[in-house]
Amino acid sequence: MKRYWKLIILTAAVILILGLFYTKTGTANDNGPSFTIKKIQGNEEEISNILLDANYHQSRTAGSGHSLQISAEGTKYFNEQSIAEQLFGFGWDRQIERWQKEYRSYMRGKWPSLSSFFENGKFLAYADVNYNFTGPIGSSRDFTFDIDILHKETGGRVKRETEVPNRNQYYSMSVENVQVTDNVLKVFTSNQVEHQGNHEIEIHVYTFDIQTGELLDDKIIIEEKESLDANQWAEIMILNKHEHIGEEEYVLAKVLNVEHVQDAENSGDYVEQVQQLYFVSYNVETGEIKQFEIPEIKPFAAAGISPIPDKAQISGSTVYFAIFTTDGIDVYSYSLETNSLQGSQKVPLEKSFSDSPVIKVAHERIYIVEWINKRDTDKSIIVADVESGEIVYSGRIELQEPEAHSGEYELYIHDIIFN
Amino acid sequence: MTNFFKLLRFELDRFFKLYIVLIVVTIVSQLAGLVIISKLYMRRAREEIVVNQNSMESFLETYGQFSLANLTHSLWFFGPIALCIVSLLIYVFFIWYRDWFGKNTFIYRLLMLPTERLNVYLAKAMTIFTMVLGLVSLQIVLIYLEMNLVRLLVPRDFRLDLTIHEVIRSFDYFNILIPDSFLGFLISYGTGLMAVFVLFTAILIERSYRLKGVFIGGLYVAASFFVFISPLILSEIFLPRFFYPIEMFLLEVFAGLIVMTGAIWLGYYLLNKKIRV
Structure with a gap:
């Protein structure tokens, strides 16, 4: 026995130390501190359905920070997901997670991007465009639609692969929105075309039969040059692409033409000047396309502030534009039915808010959340009524047990999610 | 079974002196490193505050609070870890080849032992494995020691106390070594x-x-x-x-x-x- 002491001591030490380490220190709760949303003013009900997607960084320690979600109830850290998910997970989206649980076999092999999905009481539908790398990058590709429609009641599926019509014209395609209406599936895509050296963007709507998955129609909603020369460029995008997975009355796109011009007054610097800004609405039910301008939303480009929203919040036939200004947020509501501005409200913001808060409009409310929060950040959440502009809630993101977590930190908010 | 443990003990004995060297180098380098970089930090703090008449806030803003992350990012800390990893990697090969190329072809005797030859193979593997886990355990104990030592070396106002998991995360590859x-x-x-x-x-x-x-x-x-x-x-x-x-x-x-x-x-x-x- 005496000759075995090294082996015995070494093994015993290893078992004791690793055993203690993995049983005593705990793991998951050690990610970082907990946060809650603390009311300053207003009705707490207003924030009971929101989740904030956030990232926590402790100052002066390296590392990429930790993903977490904060709600009125508390904090959930990203690391609390299982090892299998950490190693082989394909993203973190609550909606997609829910579908994966509920429709396990249907969700197999699907790209987890919300803009590819549609869900209502009857259907869960998915549309994506696949291609194989055949030629060099930039050459046309063999784009193929991958359609999969699940009939919720019967569990029946319509799965079909279809060649994209005129597919060798495009060198990139992406699905922006999917809708189901009256026995048809409508897939909105943004297609990039190379045309005599010019880049063009085409917004298409492809219509499929919901019973057979057969492609019925291919229609171009917008066709616009993306870049004419070095000083001019355009931005063509569908504004309601993410998060909108349910039925919508309208799909709305924005077309923005910008030119770089030399600013004579200001030391000859190049500034961006908006040449043209218009919108195109597509009525999902009737297929009616309307092109219009909203003169009230003035296309100006001031330093550092993007005046034209990349996202619009559409509810029914009303679209809300939230535009950040120097002293607050202007909320415009615009009717897509009558094509007229219905109202505009200013939500005042205090100075403590930094340049680009996270803004969302939903359920007749506008939610404004400071995107960078520190220990001494005071007010960081404001909820206001979109009709009246009245602030119905204000609060802050509060560190729990501040005495247990010394040091400075940064808490970045990426997104507001509605439960 | 006894034969396996005899072989394991034997293999462990053969590497033990070098193993002790690795352990001592790790302990000395990390603890000395902590003392040295914390002293340097405090000296700079004194210079900034006493000599240059800067406020403590401005010093902290420029240099940040001192935490064990300062140590884990230094060569003092990851140098010996790298040394241990490289040594054991080399030893994976050495543990076999020296039996052929060492004095009087030791492998001959090993293979002639009245036991399953697989025991030789398994004992060698377990030797490497046990020694790796021994070094990992040592590192865990050392981090706890360092967490306490830093409290003696740096005053509270200049210090950011990290939890053990924060220390581990502050060093990039630690989440593989100590998950x-x-x-x-x-x-x-x-x-x-x-x-x-x-x-x-x-x-x-x-x-x-x-x-x-x-x-x-x-x-x-x-x-x-x-x-x-x-x-x-x-x-x-x-x-x-x-x-x-x-x-x-x-x-x-x-x-x-x-x-x-x-x-x-x-x-x-x-x-x-x-x-x-």
């Missing part, structure tokens, strides 16, 4: 043990077929790696996103077990039938 959870630990060191078995078997292939064996051994390692990542290839190329994370995980565990059993079985076969002395 957060026990399951993560099993994954890291299970994979490590598998790699040791594969390398051992590759060494035995070389010892059996000599020059030709170098080539075959290389092919064998490549094949093992391919089997191990085959679920990933399957899910990335042929069935994108078909398997859910938990299914991928189980497939990977299964692939790892196949590689490990394959290595041990092949090692057993070579030791009994093909090995040349």
Whole structure:
């Protein structure tokens, strides 16, 4: 026995130390501190359905920070997901997670991007465009639609692969929105075309039969040059692409033409000047396309502030534009039915808010959340009524047990999610 | 069984002196490193505040609070870790080759022992494995020591106390060496043990077929790696996103077990039938 002491001591030490380490220190709760949303003013009900997607960084320690979600109830850290998910997970989206649980076999092999999905009481539908790398990058590709429609009641599926019509014209395609209406599936895509050296963007709507998955129609909603020369460029995008997975009355796109011009007054610097800004609405039910301008939303480009929203919040036939200004947020509501501005409200913001808060409009409310929060950040959440502009809630993101977590930190908010 | 432990004890004894050196170097370098960089930090603080008349706030703003992350980012800390890793990697090869090339061809006696020859193989693998875990345990104890030592060296106002997990995360590769959870630990060191078995078997292939064996051994390692990542290839190329994370995980565990059993079985076969002395 005496000759075995090294082996015995070494093994015993290893078992004791690793055993203690993995049983005593705990793991998951050690990610970082907990946060809650603390009311300053207003009705707490207003924030009971929101989740904030956030990232926590402790100052002066390296590392990429930790993903977490904060709600009125508390904090959930990203690391609390299982090892299998950490190693082989394909993203973190609550909606997609829910579908994966509920429709396990249907969700197999699907790209987890919300803009590819549609869900209502009857259907869960998915549309994506696949291609194989055949030629060099930039050459046309063999784009193929991958359609999969699940009939919720019967569990029946319509799965079909279809060649994209005129597919060798495009060198990139992406699905922006999917809708189901009256026995048809409508897939909105943004297609990039190379045309005599010019880049063009085409917004298409492809219509499929919901019973057979057969492609019925291919229609171009917008066709616009993306870049004419070095000083001019355009931005063509569908504004309601993410998060909108349910039925919508309208799909709305924005077309923005910008030119770089030399600013004579200001030391000859190049500034961006908006040449043209218009919108195109597509009525999902009737297929009616309307092109219009909203003169009230003035296309100006001031330093550092993007005046034209990349996202619009559409509810029914009303679209809300939230535009950040120097002293607050202007909320415009615009009717897509009558094509007229219905109202505009200013939500005042205090100075403590930094340049680009996270803004969302939903359920007749506008939610404004400071995107960078520190220990001494005071007010960081404001909820206001979109009709009246009245602030119905204000609060802050509060560190729990501040005495247990010394040091400075940064808490970045990426997104507001509605439960 | 007793034969296995005798061999294990024997192999451990043979490396023990060098092992103690690694342990001492790690302890001395990390503790001395902590003392030195904290002293440097405090000296700079004194210079800024007393000599240059700066406020403490402005000093902290420029240099930040002192935490163990300052240590883990220094060579004092990861130098000895790298040394230990490299030493043990070399020893994976050395543990076999010295029996052939050392004094009086020791392998001859080892293989003549009245015991299963596989015991020699397993004892060598367990020696490496136990020593790796010993160093990992040492590092955990050292971090706790350092967490207490830093409290004596740096005044509270200049110090940011990190939890053990924050210290571990502050060093990039630590989440592989000391994973957060026990399951993560099993994954890291299970994979490590598998790699040791594969390398051992590759060494035995070389010892059996000599020059030709170098080539075959290389092919064998490549094949093992391919089997191990085959679920990933399957899910990335042929069935994108078909398997859910938990299914991928189980497939990977299964692939790892196949590689490990394959290595041990092949090692057993070579030791009994093909090995040349």
